[in-house]
Amino acid sequence: MTFDYVIAGGGTAGLVIANRLSEDPSTNVVVIEPGRDVRDDADVLNVDRAGVTYSPDLDWKFKSIAQPQLGNRVIDHPAGKALGGTTVINGLYYIRGNKAEYDAWERLGNPGWNWDTLLPYFIRSEKFAIPAKAQGEAGMSYLPQYHGESGPLNTGHPSHVENGTFYDSARKTCEELGFSLNPDMNGGKTRGFGAYPKTMDRDANVRESAARAYYEPIDGRRNLKVIQGAVKRIIFEDGDGGKVVATGLEYTDDKGHLMSVTAKKEVIISAGTYVSPLILEASGVGNPSILARNGITTKVELPAVGEALQDQTLWVLMFQANPGLVGHVPFAAFATAEDVFKSATDTVEAATREKLASWSEMIAKRLNGGVSAGALKQRFEIQHNVIFGQKSSVVEFEFFSVGNVIGIVFSPTLPFSWGSAHINAAGEISNPEVDPNFLSIDYDKQVALEVGRIARKIWSTKPLSDLAGDLIVPGDAVLPENATDAQWAEFLTSSCVPASHTIGTCAMLPQELGGVVDPTLKVYGTANVRVVDASVIPHLISGHTSAAVYALAEKASDLIKESLATGS
Template identity: 65%
Template sequence: MAFDYVVAGGGTAGLVIANRLSENPSITVAVVEPGQDVRDDPGVLDVDLTGVTYSPTLDWNFKSTALGGTTVINGMYYIRGDRDNYDAWEHLGNPGWNWTTLLPYFLRSEKFAVPTGAQIKAGRSYIPRYHGEEGLLQTGHPYQVENGSFHQSAKETCETLGFALNPDMNSGETRGFGAYPQTLDRDANVRESAARAYYEPIDSRPSLRVIPGTVKRITFRNSASGRLVATGVEYTDDKDNLAFVTARKEVILSAGTYVVLTRNNIQTKLDLPGVGEGFQDQPLWVLLFQAATNLTGHVPFAAFATARDIFGADTNAVAATTKLNGGVSADALEKRFRVQHDVIFDKQASMTEFEFFSLGDVTGIVFSPTLPFSWGSVHLDGTGQTDSPAIDHNFLSIDFDMQTALKVGRIARKMWSTKPLSELAGNLTVPGDTVLPENATDAEWTEFLTSSCVPAFHCIGTCAMLPRELGGVVDPTLKVYGTANLRVVDASVIPHLMSGHPSAAVYALAERAADLIKEALSVESPDDSG
């Protein structure tokens, strides 16, 4: 089989690319994806099952095994993050990648359901210029309205603690308290995945084909210019037979942050030490309380905090200490850390998320520092097995991150001991008042933080879009350095975490990548064509 473009991975970015490229009927596109089509699976569609652990048919050892990728099982958050998060991408050496250039792509991808009068009365708000209403991805606020006392109590408590109301968390400024939209079809009350948004409307398009299979390796040939040319992908089909599909123009790797190049048994042809490094994720913790009253329904509201909110009068001292002792020894990482330091302390972008939730007779808060300095890696494990990556989150390895987590945890605890929110909660059940009393010591907090840290699965960075000398793997056109026609389009190319959730960013990134690929058609070199 031969196609113009072969996309390895039918997740968020892969399906956006496949949709946009196949809009031209003269361009053929194949998506090689191991997962089944689960668009009609009740476990996927039911918004009330958000956050429930799914079977291996949907979530299989870090690999997306369902068409649509993580969008079929994620928390459905649609929070883009701060404008300074995206401007940092450009400051790191990626011309044209900033908030201003990406905003049109956020708008292009989004089909936002304007809040109803009842929803606005219940605390939902938005700023029209920051939302698209004609895109493919449906977003909005669910009709189910949480017990009014919860939302109002959380709002008043946050305002008491200095977190003012944010009318739209997708405006490029997340700081404050507010309701955020979700990736859902509001009227049908079902999850909106990448498959439902970008594949379902065009699944009969003749120029597009989804091939069930697992990519094993990308094949290359040498060109006269010295750059490697990707000629196609070798994969195992749904019957475990080895097969091959040819790419006439490009191969696009959209397999996700965990499935980096080294995991696909690719023979080393280029020296790209940044592959698998720079792995970033956000740590999170949960405090669970007995609810004083039964709370039901959806609770899509949260609060975001800046460094000044967290450290108060000590902010300048913490900033100076962190810049001096950031734990950075490698020259290639120093600029990346300094740019992130600037985003946190000089730009005062949000660096922490507090998410409120209720589960009937229990309620609580999730708190997560969103811009940690502790980065990890993803590589093959010691056995060399491609389906068992060695994932090292490296959480809390930098003193600043532990210091931040301790401060953030105390604020989360204080929120639930401050009226009127405190009136909705009883005893702390997880981890328990005896483990973490209101007046817990630093030692007690440190024990809780180190023993209860879990990943947010907001993973980026393992094939970073950066200059090669900074450990970059792809250039600003998302082409892998040293290749003519191999691109990576997924969360792994994002070089710097955002204060929000990566899902929204990946949709916009893939929309822009599709335009870059289309633009390349007019300047393609015969020597480097697939």
């Protein structure tokens, strides 16, 4: 079978690309995705089960290598295994992040990639349900200039909102602690307290996955085909100018047969942060030492493939809800370094700046020689400026209530503890060797401790404290209200889990900074291979990655169309 564009992965980005490229009826597109089509699965559609793993066949459940800094724990890493990718199992959060974090993409060497250039793509992708009167009274606010109303992706607030005690108490408590009301967390500034939309069809009250948004409306196009299969490698041949040319993909179909498809124009890898680097490595693109130990011949020497994986950690505090609790609308609070460190902020800023070089050396040793300490230091300097100079948010607090339980999730958003994802010794692309390297930098542990204390303080401050009874997770015996540093450290290392906002393993950067793709998302050393998914994002955002990936893929679609028109 021969197609113009062959896409490896039918997740968030892959389906956006497939939709936009197949708008031209003369262009033939194929998507190869190992997961099933679960658009009509009742559990997947059920918004009340958001964030719950439904069955093993919908979640890859990748596992990390043992983490010595976490007591040798092995960490589960969820990833969606279905048409629509992780959007079929995620928590539905739609929070884009801060302007400064997107602007950092451009500062890192990617012209044209910043908040202002991405905002039109956020708007183009979105079909925002304007809050109804009752929703507005329940705290659902928005600023219209930041939202689209005619895009493929339904976003909105749940209809069953209540202007109840939970929202009012949380808002008043957060204001008491200095977090003022934020009228729209998707306007490029997340700091403050407010309600956020979800990726859901509000009126139908169902999950909005990438499959429902970008594939379902066009699944009858004759020039678009979806094949259930697992990509094994890119098929390369030598090209002009020292660049290899991709002629197609090799994959195993749903019956285990080895198959291939031919690409006349481009191969696009959209398999996600864990798997996209593995497909490159299996194809001979990566660090020669890693390829050699897996018996793979190097075709393109690109040492940064799989390196500088970044993700956020999160923790949960759960309390027994007192009688009288009313309301369960989605809302959150974001805090800056000044909110966390207060009068000590300048001291922390100076102390951490002095440590950037040593942190870079430490992380470089963990990254298989793929990214130099000097490159990491330059990237860390920009992140340090985003935190302290641009005053971006460094922590997210998410409030929730489920039955007779009420609580908070807290997650530091801009860590310096970076890791990697590589092909394993057996060469299995479906089983990456993941090293998240969580909490390996002292600053990250310090932030986690401080924001944990703030989370505990939120629940001991009126009026929110009136709604909460005993701490039931992890329990007062483990984490009393006046817990010591040692008790906090034990809790943090023993119970951290990924926020699943993983990025960076095929970073869009100059090669000297650890780049894998250029600003057009083409893989260095190849003539016609692009990576389009969260793995190309070079700098974490204080938000939720799926929102960023929708916009990134929309922009990437235009870049591909432009290159087709110009022949570049």
